[in-house]
């Protein structure tokens with residue numbers, strides 16, 4: 651059975667004066683343990699699709715199933731990480747991480763140890779009693795990732811999580827996140843505009859085109875690249891070849907309507 655299945659997803663936003671078709675007939679599958687990217691220019695419906703998968707938006711038409719269940723019934727199986735960390739500034743790092751666990755009743759001593767170990771894996775030592783303002787942007791994003799991982803979601807959705815960071819921090823975080831996902835065998839969807847990031851981190855890339863948002867093409871990343879860290883992958887000749895193919899494909903995309 652496919653882990654995540656999307657069939658015939660359409661979504662139209664209705665405003666007082668107009669209707670915007672954000673997504674048109676999207677069907678795709680994601681397998682358990684896969685890391686996929688939704689790549690495409692601004693406005694091609696990536697965030698809308700992620701919100702539909704998270705059960706935050708009901709699509710105008712079509713079906714989304716996670717392990718055969720409707721996403722509403724599987725809402726506690728999904729985790730979201732966004733461009734902004736949304737840490738509460740008045741709570742310490744550990745209070746921020748523990749909050750979701752307290753709410754869903756899973757915060758025990760072993761969970762606390764697990765969180766500390768996750769923080770160490772993310773190169774965050776001795777930060778638990780600090781406040782978010784005492785950490786850099788890259789550190790706060792890592793805390794946000796630990797907070798998401800701690801709830802043990804089966805599916806993680808990452809909406810441009812590195813786009814507000816400086817380039818060096820972004821590359822470091824790509825490596826850390828990729829390692830962590832490989833270790834945990836997590837299924838993840840990354841939304842990004844960045845072709846290089848999508849190639850370096852994914853098993854497959856779903857390339858979307860805009861107006862209205864459509865699934866334009868799917869690229870499977872060659873195994874040689876998938877076995878490398880994102881940093882190593884960026885230095886492989888196959889990376890350059892794939893980058894050029896995707897770039898050409900993006901350049902050829904003609905909007906249909908709107």
Ligand SMILES: Nc1ncnc2c1ncn2[C@@H]1O[C@H](COP(=O)(O)OP(=O)(O)OP(=O)(O)O)[C@@H](O)[C@H]1O
Nearest residue numbers: 663665670671672691692693694695696697698699
């Ligand atoms: N709440 C809304 N009301 C009306 N139109 C919306 C709404 N949210 C998104 N849209 C429109 O739907 C289309 C898809 O938007 P969406 O944000 O999903 O695209 P995106 O690919 O994630 O863009 P970006 O990369 O800029 O975040 C766009 O034309 C956008 O203007």
